[in-house]
Amino acid sequence: MSVPLNVLFWVVVIPGTIVLGLVASWIVRKVSALVQYRVGPPIFQPFYDVAKLMGKEILIPEQAQQTVFMAAPLVGLAGLLLLSIMLWRITITGTAYLGDIVVAIYLMVLPSLALILGSSASASPHAAVGTSREMKLIMSYELPLVLAFIVVIIKTGGQLSLAAIAERAPIFSISGFLAFLVALLCVQAKLGFVPFDIAEAETELGSGVLMEYSGALLALWKLSQATMLVVLPLFLVMVFLGGFGTAGWPLLWGIGKYVLMLVLVILIKNTNPRMRIDQAMKFFWVYCGLTLAFAITLATIGNYCGIGWL
């Protein structure tokens, strides 16, 4: 990559990711509206929302731990943007290093951890219930998510670098497909979408973890949710579906794969009722855990005997 292009990349990457994320969150709302035979919001709606929240008053509860309360949204957004820079770097310039998939897994936990910190610092009983649910949810889906990536690592012959993993598409094998299904559901839980919007539960907790946030701080949370809509499906595409190209058909094909991921997530969101937290835990640990144990066994056997489709 030449120097001007490199400079352009660093200038564009963060605003670009956020704008893409806001457009993706418009797609989520629009497709949900179409599923329900509604018209849905105009395309600039997420931008209006964020602009409006930026101009509103910031209220901080009296008993809140102010520093943590105000720093948490920044930490969450920063972690996600860092992850997005890593992914774009790998996609566009092929710059990768050994073990970046591990770093990516850690960075993906950061927004959820920030959410837990921020909401528990807000001294609200509703937020406290939301926090405890979010914690249990993280404990439920983190293990299956990491196991799903382990299946991929086994399938690609012990590769720990995302650039090398993105060259193959492990989804075209039985174990890879099972791992992909589980990872898709984990991403659903990470995004906080229905069946797993247990922590945000608008109907009974009044938006739970985000309850006490207002104004610009809430706008930061909305931005990090929007960024997640770019980063997590992109990560799935890179790990399971063979990644993006940078020009021509591979690029179009890559965009198609990303949109497919997004639409799958939206359709799951719109066709399922919310689970209780104990149901979610049982679902991830028992059903997804067993599926992944099976997938890992298959992948290991396939690797040992040299059968690609297993």
Add this chain to the structure above:
Amino acid sequence: MSWKIWALKKSPWVFHVNAGACNNCDIEIVDLLTPKFDVERFGIKLVGSPRHADALLVTGVGTKQAAIRLREVYRQTAKPCVVFCIGACACGTGIFEGAYHVAGPVDKIIKEEDPNAIIAYVPGCPPKPEAMISGVVKALSVL
């Protein structure tokens, strides 16, 4: 017009407060979100917490019990915000005028908290969803 007001008009998020209503107005409010009226077209969204809200949709007469909570909810709402009195009871106590449990029409309760509050009235028992949309549009256009 400052950009803050412009953005507020483009995405008014509403929080629904029941200050002792008979549930009739509440049903009509939820009607606004159904496919027939679909107010999400205008960016109007029902939110679960007053801290996220730009408009309070207050239904009901404002009983003595509810008045304390209504003032608390108004204090917790991030400003600038608009208060909508939905229905005959909220606008002027309706058939409950002078009853022992009534703390006053909603605008009186809110004005005790903040004399400069922006209050809009949508009368009717219950008001039609079309009337509510029209009320929201009129209130936003004078902001």
